Amino acid sequence: MTRYEEARKIYESYGVDTEKALKKLKDACISVHCWQGDDVIGFDARESLSGGIQATGNYPGRARTPEELMADIDLAFSLIPGKKKLNLHASYAIIPEGETVGRNALLPEHFKPWVEFAKKRGIGIDFNPTFFSHPMVKDNLTLSSPDDSVRRYWIDHGIACLKIAEYFATETGVPCVMNIWIPDGYKDIPADRLSPRARFKASLDEILDTPYDKKKVYVTLESKVFGIGLESYTVGSAEFCLSYSDKRGITPLMDNGHYHPTELVSDKIPSLLLFNEKIALHVTRSVRWDSDHVVILDDETKEIAKEIVRCDALDRVFIATDYFDASINRISAWVTGVRSLEKALLYALLQPEEKMKKLQSEGNFTEIMYLSEEMKTAPIGDVWQEYLKREGIAPDYLEIIKKYESEVLLNR
Ligand code: RNT
Ligand code: ZN
Numbered sequence: 001m002t003r004y005e006e007a008r009k010i011y012e013s014y015g016v017d018t019e020k021a022l023k024k025l026k027d028a029c030i031s032v033h034c035w036q037g038d039d040v041i042g043f044d045a046r047e048s049l050s051g052g053i054q055a056t057g058n059y060p061g062r063a064r065t066p067e068e069l070m071a072d073i074d075l076a077f078s079l080i081p082g083k084k085k086l087n088l089h090a091s092y093a094i095i096p097e098g099e100t101v102g103r104n105a106l107l108p109e110h111f112k113p114w115v116e117f118a119k120k121r122g123i124g125i126d127f128n129p130t131f132f133s134h135p136m137v138k139d140n141l142t143l144s145s146p147d148d149s150v151r152r153y154w155i156d157h158g159i160a161c162l163k164i165a166e167y168f169a170t171e172t173g174v175p176c177v178m179n180i181w182i183p184d185g186y187k188d189i190p191a192d193r194l195s196p197r198a199r200f201k202a203s204l205d206e207i208l209d210t211p212y213d214k215k216k217v218y219v220t221l222e223s224k225v226f227g228i229g230l231e232s233y234t235v236g237s238a239e240f241c242l243s244y245s246d247k248r249g250i251t252p253l254m255d256n257g258h259y260h261p262t263e264l265v266s267d268k269i270p271s272l273l274l275f276n277e278k279i280a281l282h283v284t285r286s287v288r289w290d291s292d293h294v295v296i297l298d299d300e301t302k303e304i305a306k307e308i309v310r311c312d313a314l315d316r317v318f319i320a321t322d323y324f325d326a327s328i329n330r331i332s333a334w335v336t337g338v339r340s341l342e343k344a345l346l347y348a349l350l351q352p353e354e355k356m357k358k359l360q361s362e363g364n365f366t367e368i369m370y371l372s373e374e375m376k377t378a379p380i381g382d383v384w385q386e387y388l389k390r391e392g393i394a395p396d397y398l399e400i401i402k403k404y405e406s407e408v409l410l411n412r
Contacts, residue, residue, distance in 0.1 A: 014374070039324055086123055087128070095110055131180075183230065221253060225260060257322075294336055295341050346384060
């Protein structure tokens, strides 16, 4: 008997079908963020990262051009099993040499190489307007700015991005999730909390009043609690974003680095699923603050995965990664993070879910604890290896990445 066959028997004894789990895992799609490859710099403005987020570290080999980033993405994707989408930011526009194009004037043609890239690989593209790292961000404000010209610029950016998102969907044949996140906020206690939010609301309305095909583009809105240098007030707070998404019929997005440390996104998932056809996630790892460390197979990642699976919502949750580590090999960071999230999904799919739900309805928490602790040492590793084998993916990615590092990255 192979290790997988033995594992399959062990899971069977708990009433878990590993074949069913593997099938579901294969169909689960993860939208992989492009910005792990270049520390969130992008190609249009090439400004240093602003907006209260930070990529720390100076590991060699950062992708500096679209070609380098595409090559790195290719390597990362070849080492990640399962269905993937590419998640792009507007700042990754590819603008011809000698031209400058404002973010308010971006066009689908500035993303043509990305579409070609995606089409060749048979994947869809998700998209994000980039409301940071740009000279038109004034005093850390964009869509909520009291300056009409600043607000106008960023509204036009949002509208331009809707068209680009639609173009991605049309070209790839896969709907595009377009996520809006603004960094707007204040370092110190504001004198007026209402007006910036009222302006943000009006700006969003103007962007979303632009007709777009709702079957092709899912607009999501991401909330946040604070940013670096923006500690006292965030315009797009949780309450603002949830209420706005609900009123406007768009999709709420939760980033698990964007809440107070004892608040858990896993617990919020079922609540939002009761009131939304679709929800969206940015899966990250915050260490003491919204540090965007690489996702690992930790308790909260498993708990997030469990909630998606238990709510039978793999097709209702847009799952995306969002982290940026510049202190280690960036490709390894990509692969480790996305694989960890997939392992968490597999872990969730291998739980004796029906049995545990029944135990809960009977008030039998003794057995729930017993079972969930037993499952922690069940042979998930053997099922994971079987998955990699079936997907034709190398189990040990480190050697491949090390070789690429010495041959390619260190020559940059
Ligand atoms: C910032 C948000 C946002 C960004 C990306 C680059 O706190 O999480 O999603 O990380 O858009
Ligand atoms: Zn995020």
